[in-house]
Amino acid sequence: MIKNKIDLHLHLDGSLRPETVWELGREQDIVLPTKAKEELEGFLRVPEDCKSLTEYLQCFDLPLMVLQKAEAIERVVYELIEDLKEEGVIYAEIRFAPQFSTKKGLSQEQVVEAAIAGLNRGLKDFSSIKASLILCCMRGEGNEEENLKTIEVAGKYLGKGVCAVDLAGAEALFKTECYEGLFEKVRKLGLPFTIHAGEADGAESIKKALEFGAKRIGHGIRVIEDRELLEKVIREKITLEVCPISNLHTKAAKDVNSHPIRVLFDMGVRVTVNTDNRTVSNTSLDREYEFLKKYYQFQEKEIEKMNEYAKEAAFF
Ligand SMILES: [Zn+2]
Structure with missing residues (x-):
């Protein structure tokens, strides 16, 4: 049994309970892709032999449709904290992009306030767990203003539920180098941050993120493609x-x-x-640990070491 489980990279919209999506869809008069409740899960989860990133990303359509109301956002944050507590997680950083929940009139600020309300209610009811929120800026076209708003809101709620910002989205299409200006502002505001890099794009992307000052990288596994960068990541104690x-x-x-x-x-x-995404990938920390033991012969001691790294890199 692994103790001190920590989840630093966890997306809210990819981790909703299928039955909650069902209920929220009905409450909000959203046309769901199936009339059978038990079939809904199939639209939120990738098959084990997921063929592509596109297939993976489709699983977020429905969650984002139901996350346009403050009550819904409050509820799913609360439920995720409950699910994490059930798994015995002691600390989690839950991330989401506020700009994705503004389609029906909420401002990013209202979205974040709803998430903080859910967080606080969860932390009060489940005292064995600690958690905080990371606000994601999004790679893409024409959303510069939205990203600036995200970091402004993060600044306002830093230490009051929010612990950092992130950059997520289509890394191969919208290169990390395009976000230099954004992270200059992030640094000016004194916001802690992490960046998704070295997932869909290669080592160059990680290099840029480190140039911006990132101490944590989301995924970053493609660091393996560049020996020099790999040495830098070790030397500078960057956390992946x-x-x-x-x-x-x-x-x-x-x-x-x-x-x-x-x-x-x-x-x-x-x-x-x-x-990453508990519902989409049908996973939990326990599943990830089992996977590491089975395919890469990780020992419990080594997994505990990784949780120590996580503790040291936590933003909270
Ligand atoms: Zn991610």
Whole structure:
């Protein structure tokens, strides 16, 4: 039994309970893709042999449709804290993009306030767990203002439920180098941050994130492609938020044998294990740990070491 479980890389919209999505859909008069409640799960979860990133990303359509109301956002944050507590997680950083919940009139600020309300209610009811929120800016076109708003709201609620910002989205299409200006502002505001890099794009993307000052990288597994960068990551004690099962689903790693987690850990990279999207990938920290034991012969002691790295890299 692994103690001190920590999940540093966990997306809210990919971790909703299927029955909650069902109920929220009905409450909000949203046309669901099936009339049978038990079939809904199939639209929120990738098949084990997920073929592509596109197939993976489709699983977020429905969650985002139901997350346009403050009550819904409050509820799912609360429920996720409850699910994490059930698993015995002691600390989690839950991330989401406020700009994705503004389609029906909520401002990003209202979205974040709703999430904080759910967080606070969860922390009050389930006192064995600690948690905080990371606000994601999104890669994309024409959303510069939304990203600036996200970091402004993060600044306002930093230390009051929010612990950091992130950059997520289509990394191969919208390169990390395009976000230099954004992270200059993030640094000016004194916001802690992590960046998704080295998942869909290669080592260059990680290099840029480090140039911006990132001390934590979301995934970052493609650091394995660049020896010099790998040495820098070790030397500068950069923490990688690795999500092994997700990496296989999104094809960041081609197959089980080509995932570099064992090599990275053995070389001394501060690797942490996380779930990314609990519902989409049908996973939990326990599942990730089992996966590591089965395919990469990780010992419990080594997994505990990774949780120590996670504790040291926590933003909270
Ligand atoms: Zn992620």
